[in-house]
Amino acid sequence: MDFRQALKDKKKIVIKIGTSTITYPETGNINLDKLEKFVRILINLRNKGKEVIVVSSGAVGIGRNVLGYTSRPKEKDVRQACAAVGQGRLMMMYEKLFAEYSQLTAQVLLTKESITNEACAANARNTFDRLAAMHVVPIVNENDAISVDEELYGNFGDNDTMAAHVASLVGADLLILMSDIEGLYTDDPKRNPGARFVHTVGRIDSELERMGKGAGTSVGTGGMATKIEAAKIATDAGADMVIANGENIYTINDIMAGKKIGTLFLSRDSGYTGGNELAPEREQYRRQAKRMKKEAISQVKSGGQYYGLRAGNW
Ligand SMILES: Nc1ncnc2c1ncn2[C@@H]1O[C@H](COP(=O)(O)OP(=O)(O)O)[C@@H](O)[C@H]1O
Numbered sequence: 001m002d003f004r005q006a007l008k009d010k011k012k013i014v015i016k017i018g019t020s021t022i023t024y025p026e027t028g029n030i031n032l033d034k035l036e037k038f039v040r041i042l043i044n045l046r047n048k049g050k051e052v053i054v055v056s057s058g059a060v061g062i063g064r065n066v067l068g069y070t071s072r073p074k075e076k077d078v079r080q081a082c083a084a085v086g087q088g089r090l091m092m093m094y095e096k097l098f099a100e101y102s103q104l105t106a107q108v109l110l111t112k113e114s115i116t117n118e119a120c121a122a123n124a125r126n127t128f129d130r131l132a133a134m135h136v137v138p139i140v141n142e143n144d145a146i147s148v149d150e151e152l153y154g155n156f157g158d159n160d161t162m163a164a165h166v167a168s169l170v171g172a173d174l175l176i177l178m179s180d181i182e183g184l185y186t187d188d189p190k191r192n193p194g195a196r197f198v199h200t201v202g203r204i205d206s207e208l209e210r211m212g213k214g215a216g217t218s219v220g221t222g223g224m225a226t227k228i229e230a231a232k233i234a235t236d237a238g239a240d241m242v243i244a245n246g247e248n249i250y251t252i253n254d255i256m257a258g259k260k261i262g263t264l265f266l267s268r269d270s271g272y273t274g275g276n277e278l279a280p281e282r283e284q285y286r287r288q289a290k291r292m293k294k295e296a297i298s299q300v301k302s303g304g305q306y307y308g309l310r311a312g313n314w
């Protein structure tokens with residue numbers, strides 16, 4: 001069986017998009033062009049008969065930007081106030097863009113209690129089901145303004161695991177995490193250039209868990225560790241999961257066309273018996289070269305000098 005081609009037939013898809021994908025890293029402002037394309041891709045998936053549920057980050061980043069904070073505020077209550085401002089702004093943009101296609105959206109804000117408390121989870125599930133029946137696209141985020149850190153009703157801390165809980169709650173058959181990186185490597189490639197790309201994961205064991213390190217940017221939270229955690233939740237619940245780079249948002253179309261893009265984590269009941277599939281050596285060199293070129297360009301752009309390689313050589 002071709003597990004990539006099988007993605008074409010997935011019906012209920014949760015797509016999570018991170019702050020670094022929908023904002024400009026230089027200014028923290030919303031990347032309108034990207035958001036507009038993202039919404040069009042979602043509409044097109046709906047036109048193909050798919051059900052889509054969006055999990056969108058960005059509340060804290062956008063809120064802190066419009067309130068004039070140049071870095072992530074240390075105080076939790078300030079971050080929560082930023083989220084309250086940013087969530088409204090974020091939702092306003094989604095509403096406006098979806099409205100161009102006469103598509104209704106719904107804001108669903110969850111806390112961890114929405115999942116751990118059975119009654120809350122049942123309510124949330126019923127709401128999602130009803131929204132689906134009404135052909136409304138849910139746009140989900142954590143309710144950051146009221147989320148607390150306590151052990152029992154703690155916050156999710158990141159939207160990767162929350163998206164996986166949503167996928168499990170609604171019985172999705174595919175979860176896509178759009179990140180600032182093209183998928184899972186055997187180690188953080190920003191720190192270890194020799195890290196190998198992983199195309200397919202059949203089993204999440206402790207060796208695989210050790211590959212996932214923390215976040216790579218000041219706006220991202222969680223990094224690869226929380227994505228592996230998300231993969232455990234989603235694949236246990238019967239959904240495949242793909243991590244892919246949100247830099248080119250059309251990658252979502254490629255994933256749905258069955259192309260070998262990003263890292264595919266196969267669901268527990270997929271029937272896959274092979275091991276984890278790493279990129280072959282030639283592809284690995286190509287990826288490494290591309291990454292070094294990108295790093296060189298971004299360093300030169302930000303006014304620094306790049307000593308590793310001369311950008312002109314590329
Ligand atoms: N094994 C790994 N493979 C790939 N990326 C990793 C790995 N370990 C840590 N990372 C880091 O995780 C980051 C992606 O997560 P994150 O910063 O939360 O961004 P986003 O919210 O856009 O997904 C990457 O940019 C990378 O620096």
Ligand SMILES: N[C@@H](CCC(=O)OP(=O)(O)O)C(=O)O
Pocket residue numbers: 017018019020056057058059060061083141142144157158159160219220221222
């Ligand atoms: N709920 C938070 C996002 C948390 C989070 O996981 O952020 P990200 O790593 O950008 O996906 C917000 O909307 O700012």
